[in-house]
Amino acid sequence: MKSYEKQAYGCPKPLGRLCPLLSALVIGQAVVQAGLVSPAAVIIVSITAIASFATPAYSIAISARLLRFVFIICAGTMGFYGLILALFVVVVHLCSLRSFGVPYMSPLAPLNPEGLGDTFFRRPMWAYKDRPKFLSSNNNLKREGDNQRPLPPKSRGMKTSNMKKGDGTES
Incomplete structure (x- = not known):
């Protein structure tokens, strides 16, 4: 059995990637009720986990994963204000590029x-x-140029001069 064919946590194959996500949300709810982590941190973790399924390229996924850790740390330590601060820092960085x-x-x-x-x-x-x-x-x-719109090629018309009578090519 190849590694990508293994089932995660005993779940059926179509739900293999969903089971760890749901279990993480349940554990996250328990951690929030215990007062160890802020609710904003759990929300950020769940949004980034769901968004990671839609990443088309591996190189984009690596940078998104690094940003995810920064957002999780900021949201976990400072709550919603840390989340806004991290978002502000990312936007300022993008504006300076x-x-x-x-x-x-x-x-x-x-x-x-x-x-x-x-x-x-x-x-x-x-x-x-x-x-x-x-x-x-x-x-x-x-x-x-003023006329930059592409046009379809001009038609050469129907070529009928090579047809002979009686050879079956006329209609």
């Missing part, structure tokens, strides 16, 4: 009203008329 000279959180921070149109729903590339403000210098604000 730059990728290829462009702020990571742009156009939200620093605020760029012209770029907010593509924050949640992105237009096709051919619909952009202006270059992004952070990438363009003052003399190069427009894109190269």
Whole structure:
């Protein structure tokens, strides 16, 4: 039997990943009632455990796991205020990052009203008329061509000159 085929804690195979999560929630409830951990810490642990099932890439899962530990420690020691403080530190860190000279959180921070149109729903590339403000210098604000929309190839039409009468190709 391979390692991924083993059943966790005697649960049936489809529920194998759910049983440890539910048992952790039950133990978390008992720890909160005993007064050892704040309820915010249990909520953070459960949300991050559920969210870990939706992580598509392993490298993202590693960084999310490290952030999860930071949030758990902050929520466990300082409660809800620690959670808000940790969230504030992560947002400040993301706002200070730059990728290829462009702020990571742009156009939200620093605020760029012209770029907010593509924050949640992105237009096709051919619909952009202006270059992004952070990438363009003052003399190069427009894109190269006016007609950038891709068109389907022109039809060559039906070629009928090679057909001969009587060979079965006419209709």
